[in-house]
Every structure is written in C-alpha cells, then in structure tokens.
Amino acid sequence: xxxLPGKMAEDQREAITLAFREAxxxxxxxDIIDMFASLxxxxxxxxxxxxxxxxxxxxxxxxxxxxxxxxxxxxxPKLHYEGKDTPxxxxxxxxxxxxxxxxxxxxxxxxxxxxxxxxxxxxxxIPMIFLHALIESDLGRxxxxxxxxxxxxxxxxxxxxxxxxxxxxxxxxxxxKWYSVVVWLGEFGVQGxxxxxxxxxxxxxxxxxxxxxxxxxxxxxxxxxxxxxxxESMAFRHGEAKDMVNQAMPRLNADMTLEEAIRITxxxxxxxx
Numbered sequence: 529x530x531x532l533p534g535k536m537a538e539d540q541r542e543a544i545t546l547a548f549r550e551a552x553x554x555x556x557x558x559d560i561i562d563m564f565a566s567l568x569x570x571x572x573x574x575x576x577x578x579x580x581x582x583x584x585x586x587x588x589x590x591x592x593x594x595x596x597x598x599x600x601x602x603x604x605p606k607l608h609y610e611g612k613d614t615p616x617x618x619x620x621x622x623x624x625x626x627x628x629x630x631x632x633x634x635x636x637x638x639x640x641x642x643x644x645x646x647x648x649x650x651x652x653x654i655p656m657i658f659l660h661a662l663i664e665s666d667l668g669r670x671x672x673x674x675x676x677x678x679x680x681x682x683x684x685x686x687x688x689x690x691x692x693x694x695x696x697x698x699x700x701x702x703x704x705k706w707y708s709v710v711v712w713l714g715e716f717g718v719q720g721x722x723x724x725x726x727x728x729x730x731x732x733x734x735x736x737x738x739x740x741x742x743x744x745x746x747x748x749x750x751x752x753x754x755x756x757x758x759x760e761s762m763a764f765r766h767g768e769a770k771d772m773v774n775q776a777m778p779r780l781n782a783d784m785t786l787e788e789a790i791r792i793t794x795x796x797x798x799x800x801x
Contacts, residue, residue: 555717
C-alpha cells in the first residue's frame with residue numbers, strides 16, 4: 529500500500545484518477561468502472577482494506593498511531609484478446625483502495641492518502657459468440673445455469689459456463705443500442721484501442737458466418753456497400769459507417785480484400801496509420 533503525503537482525494541472522481549495512475553492505465557474513461565461496480569462491494573474486500581490501512585499506518589507511524597479514514601474502492605479493468613481455440617475478450621478487474629486518512633501520533637498529526645490494490649483480481653472471459661449475441665440482442669440462445677444478485681452464469685456450447693456480472697451485461701447491452709463495440713472499447717483507453725481491430729474482426733467473422741457467406745472474408749473483394757454493411761454488423765450506425773468508409777476511401781484500393789478494407793477503415797476511423 530503506497531502512502532502519499534496530504535489529502536489527494538476529496539471524492540470518488542479524484543479517487544478514480546489516483547487509482548488509474550497507480551494501475552498504469554492510460555486514457556480510460558472514468559465512467560467505465562460503473563460496469564464493474566458490484567465487484568468492489570464485496571465485504572471481504574472491505575475487511576482486507578481495513579487491515580491494509582492499519583498495517584500501512586502502523587508500519588509508518590508506529591503501533592500507537594490512531595487514524596480516521598474515508599475510503600473509496602475503484603475496480604480497474606485491464607483488457608486483452610485471446611484468439612486461440614475459442615476467441616475471447618479477457619477483462620481482468622483489480623480493485624484499488626484509495627483512502628484519505630488523518631493519522632494522530634503522540635506528538636503530531638498527519639494528512640495522508642493511501643492507494644493500492646486489495647483483494648484478488650477477478651477475470652472475466654467473454655467469448656466472442658457471447659458478445660456477438662449481446663450485440664444482436666439474442667442472449668436467449670444461451671441457457672442460464674445460475675443467477676444471483678451479482679452474477680449470471682450462462683451455458684455456452686462448446687466451452688465451460690460463462691460467469692459475468694449482471695451490471696456489466698445490462699450496461700453493455702444498453703450502450704450497444706447507441707454506439708459500436710469499437711467505440712465502447714475506446715473508452716478503456718490505449719489498451720481498448722489496441723485490441724479493437726481484433727475484436728471487431730472476430731465479430732465480423734461471426735456476422736458473416738450467420739449470414740452464410742459462401743466466400744471467406746479474407747478472400748472476398750469489396751464494394752462500398754459491402755464495407756458499410758460489414759461495419760453495420762459490428763454495431764456501427766448506418767450514417768457512422770458511411771462516414772468512416774468515406775474517410776478511408778483515399779487509402780483503399782480496388783484489388784483489396786474485404787478483410788483488408790475493413791482493417792484499414794477501422795484504423796482510419798480511430799486515427800491509426
């Protein structure tokens with residue numbers, strides 16, 4: 529647990545900034561943590577936080593020190609894409625404690641801020657077929673194995689059951705009515721933008737599989753309409769998809785495959801080279 533001099537956090541928003549800095553994440557939207565809020569509300573994490581605060585303060589100021597602290601818990605997600613076997617979006621969520629404390633010793637008092645990870649990280653493995661079904665508002669294709677106030681466990685054919693927090697599913701489902709998966713991943717900052725083309729490509733493959741395209745996407749030629757349709761299958765709105773294609777046109781060649789054209793269009797849309 530790191531101890532910083534002074535009161536560095538007055539509210540949840542400032543606590544989030546400190547936690548993101550400690551976790552080393554860049555460009556992440558503070559509101560993204562709402563999707564994982566229930567993971568930081570575990571009583572066990574609260575107990576571990578109390579112990580961590582007490583240990584850090586006693587180690588710094590001695591066993592006779594007393595303190596009063598205001599605490600915030602910030603679930604910080606880190607992403608990566610796993611393409612082997614069953615393609616999945618992996619989200620590892622670590623809860624960070626930020627505590628602003630007044631410490632009193634026999635001869636003095638100190639305002640400090642403590643920040644550090646508490647509890648064990650939680651890993652969410654989200655198969656691309658599940659994410660595709662979520663985009664299509666078709667989660668009913670998967671049977672529910674178990675459900676409680678925090679998690680729902682889904683039976684996904686061919687792999688072990690998928691256990692995902694309810695607030696994550698509900699907020700993502702609502703959000704995808706208004707923006708694309710690529711835009712959503714962009715809210716995770718640098719890490720989300722890095723894996724967005726991989727996730728989008730996987731979802732595109734599932735969309736073409738569902739529509740029974742006879743030619744693999746990596747061998748198809750493309751037209752402007754094909755490219756717009758492909759982007760719409762990733763949950764981009766029609767107007768947004770057309771604007772992206774128009775912006776990318778100077779970089780597209782007539783002999784490109786549809787897969788190449790999609791990759792360049794996505795890169796152009798997010799400012800890639």
